[in-house]
Amino acid sequence: MNREIELDHITKIEGHANLYVKVTHGKIKKVELRVVEGARYFEGLLLNRDATDAHYIASRICGVCSQAHVVGALHAIEKALGCKSTPQTEVLRELLLLGDILESHVLHLYFLALPDYYAYSSALEFANSDPKILRAALVLKQTFNRIERVLGGREVHAVTPVVGGFSKLPTQEEINGLVKDLKKVEKMVLQVPGLIGSLDLPKFSRPCEHIAISRSNGSMFFGDEIKAMRNGKVFSIEEYKRNINEYVDFTTTSKEALFLGQSFMTSALSRLNIHYAKLSPVAKKLVAGSKVKFPNDSPFANNFAQAIELVEFYYRALKLLEGLKIKQEKPIPVKPRAGHGVSATEVPRGILFHEYELNKSGSIKKCNIITPTSQNLHNIEEDVHAFLPTILDKHEAAIKLELEKLIRAYDPCISCSTHFLSLKLDRE
């Protein structure tokens, strides 16, 4: 039988995308994930702008992971300008990023992924069936947003981080307040892996490559090297273009990427697959008590990985905040100069690359930004290709739902990648 499935505007993802699938005589002939978000041209918008403005502009790429772009841009620009920020600045930047990741994981798990598994059209339906779930979602989101507001001056598009430091530091009282706020939600955070781990996830797995920052310098989020899980390669972030090849597929408005010629995944799942041994005892115990094990080849396990990261990063944020004694320091002054800088940052959906080349007056001459979703798009298509035959005997509506679950498991951020879903299934 020949079929054509078209998922027109995939919902509960960030941005707009369609999926087109052609099935001929029961065989999958074509899978195309078409990003239909308008081209964003951010790399072009950044050209000729002063290097010290890059993070403000780049953060507008996304309202969900704006702080990730702030931190990624600042690190790359500081390298280009030869500026080394203070240890306190780095702790505050990590906290800002932690607030962003924690809030983004809550948003995705509770408001976008969970309703699928309860067959709800929206998280608002939890108000009648299980108000505790919705209460937890709102309280957690608010708490993690507060970290972003205290550190960055507001919840999205932070205004206080600047090249060389912070234009306004949080007060010790605000930091102590965050510690109290985080302690109040500990129980709620610890319940998330149990909730996500109890979901009846589709039984599907496909081995693929995973990459994550290697943590060779001890940092969970900012590194000098990238590690690939399957082929074991470790490469410097300066060599990212030699290993990760961005290409243009003219059926979409987003670039896609391959790692050494193969599709790959960068995500919370990738981080846990590669760094499981480094998880805290609390997080390991929660994994041990679940049906999910790491390393894991199922993209659906990414939701559980996000839930485990919620616990891991919650304690990381708490530890950093408890150890923080704010010292008054001004941003390190920088002088315009020609230079080049690359940063790699672990952000909610995987690794984010920012690269800048500056001219002698400190303006941006070249810029390249590769978001995690761009890197994951090809892998999503390959997963759809492999997953579809296992569900092809279902009704079209069921096929569409299962495919949407698969795509949403990646937590794709299409606005970021355009630089996302409707499904068309074509059967002949």
Add this chain to the structure above:
Amino acid sequence: MRKIYCFGNPYVSGDTLALELADSLKVDGFEFVKCTNPAHLPLGEELFILDVVKGIKKVGLLLDLKKLEQHNTVSAHDLDLGHWLQMGENVGLIKGVKIIGLPLGIAKTEAKREVELILKGLLINKPKMGHIHYYTEKTL
């Protein structure tokens, strides 16, 4: 001191009025707080909100969140103020909401005068004073 949470987008023409009024309104007993995100709102209490509302003709009080347009969350961007308030009230995290609605395109001086009257009515705990316009099915 009762807090009035003012929402808007400084970059969107017509949606800046509540933020502008936050700077210029001075009413005893009220503090005006500019908000950039619904998550900024405190939980566990009654909320007073000032915002531009599309589809109304007069400055007035909206007490029933069901009057706000309902929609599903299909993307991370749908978690807007209205949705946040509806979810919070449905699970008891928000103990009632009074939204002072500003019609799109109203003059600032007129809006300021009308808001001051509403706030004075709220202060003496007589929000149902005759001159306050309430949004109902008929008057929306």
